[in-house]
Amino acid sequence: MPPAARTLTPAEKLDWLRLIRSENVGPITFYQLLARFGSAAAALEALPELARNAGRRRPLGLCGKPAAERELAALEQAGARLVARGEPDYPALLAAVEDAPPLLSVRGDPALLQRPAIAVVGARNASANGRRFARDLALQLGAQGLVVVSGLARGIDAAAHQGALPTGTAAVLAGGIDSVYPEENRELQAGIAERGLLLAEMPVGTEPQARHFPQRNRIISGTALGVLVVEAALRSGSLITARFALEQGREVFAVPGSPLDPRCRGANDLIRHGAVLTETAEDVLAAVGAHLAPTAPARPVPPAEAEAAPPAPAELAVALDRVLEHLSPAPVPVDELIRQCRLPAAVVSAVLLDLELAGRLERQAGHQVALVG
């Protein structure tokens, strides 16, 4: 086990939970606070003043200890528990993703996602052929040692889980770990809890809402070596998952289909833009098979928790003006922003952190940021 992987103490985990559940703290902010203050406890202590300094008027909504303890109890009630990024049970590949959830609710066998995985996603209104294809392919990939990850939606997702249930499958839920959605997959979800692995980023008790799905999709792609798209229309959720896969440096696979079937247009479009055209399990294995060697994949190193000297306040005040000049409600890549501002990356990051805590900044896909309108 590489030295970076360690198990948090119960007190540390409670602090992590309080920090990530606090207002305006997303994963990126979480890791920056951790790096800046050395621990979640220190960050929690510093947060109120930090937010005040960044121009916030009403107090920041911190997650209190009792609320965090209630969540842990509810998790236990639901047969689930939390794993933190950096812990041995955290999905191995997901740990390498920049905005991976600091904490995941898991139910079932977390060892599953220490094995190489492939995501299989697609249309809810899939054709019978598409569902059959997804199930058969998941079965074959499973037989070759790949864990199959999907989102437990109707159609392709459900078929992929079914095909891989005997060999190992993980479902990433958009709501809390105890949410059942859609109702028709209740039995399948129970089967995965028992024989596979359920994952959720949202707090236990959260009903899935539309905005949760794209967020969830980054976890599906993040846990896997690649994403296989079966029957996806243009502008569908599956294409969002494929885009996350590209951003995360993962492979994208797509199954071609007739141009006369609108459910195939999205997958065909992925192929047109470079996805691996996939007709058989061999097409997938040819691209990711190297990871199936008997040696375990190297565990990516989680972000350092070492203390970093924060920029001086005077420096930050000047930088804040300069960064605000270059920000607008239109998203801009952080790299681009750093170049435009001609400031050290660490200084720009600190300013963005302040702005986010103040609720004035929004992080978007592709490492982009935008002012809140």
Add this chain to the structure above:
Amino acid sequence: MPPAARTLTPAEKLDWLRLIRSENVGPITFYQLLARFGSAAAALEALPELARNAGRRRPLGLCGKPAAERELAALEQAGARLVARGEPDYPALLAAVEDAPPLLSVRGDPALLQRPAIAVVGARNASANGRRFARDLALQLGAQGLVVVSGLARGIDAAAHQGALPTGTAAVLAGGIDSVYPEENRELQAGIAERGLLLAEMPVGTEPQARHFPQRNRIISGTALGVLVVEAALRSGSLITARFALEQGREVFAVPGSPLDPRCRGANDLIRHGAVLTETAEDVLAAVGAHLAPTAPARPVPPAEAEAAPPAPAELAVALDRVLEHLSPAPVPVDELIRQCRLPAAVVSAVLLDLELAGRLERQAGHQVALVG
């Protein structure tokens, strides 16, 4: 009209016909003889001795004047005539292909293939959806000014011709210009003769045989800016046409389909290897649309008929041994052979010409040559 395009006199055309119909004279040999002797008449005169010198025992089967005249009469009877490479009526793009037929039988409107064309080919046992797709796409491409070329086979070919009949379509026959194949397309063939263009390389009166089809396919791709493959199985004739297109520097387009349908595996495989994934006419037009500008495409210059000083006989005798050392029944690219022999390209060409006339050499696709076993 560029100066190179000129119309042969009737006597010249008769000589061309005699030369190309003579034993062991294929298109490449034809052009080399023309370059070496300055005219078809001079080549016909020199041939017997050339073949004798190359080690041939029984006399070379020259096509006599009466046989050539009979072919011309039969052509007229069939409502067709011959056009020679380099003549204004010869298909513009085909003239640029190295092994283009020196003479083509044509029936219908030869002006058609002075316009930009696209080939649409595919499975004989195509699905109803595939045929509909081919017909609709041909109709749309025709509406955009592209002539649609195909091979008049059942299935995709016939559907493409039907779709483009009102706007312009050309069919390349595997047999003679008067052969009707398959019988079910008799009416369509008559329609194309009347409103479009029929082409054939084989002599009038030739029934199509299996070996004619690959030869024919090089003409389909050669007349067109690109080849679109709709529903083609692995190892199908359509893939041969696509391969010719690549060798000729033409674009290859393929329509994706379900991996569950074996008729789509060939087209999917083309996409996997770089063919343009094609769902709509726009996908084709985006790649070849530039050729639809109001100005006519530049007519490629046909091979020079100027005299070339032949290598000295002593030089050839030495070279013959060296070339034979490097030849075997396994095909070798001519370029490679020239490098291996360390002889001037003109000398190797002259030796290969002699060997071919002697019936000891076979030319194969991809500019390869092999000893006859």
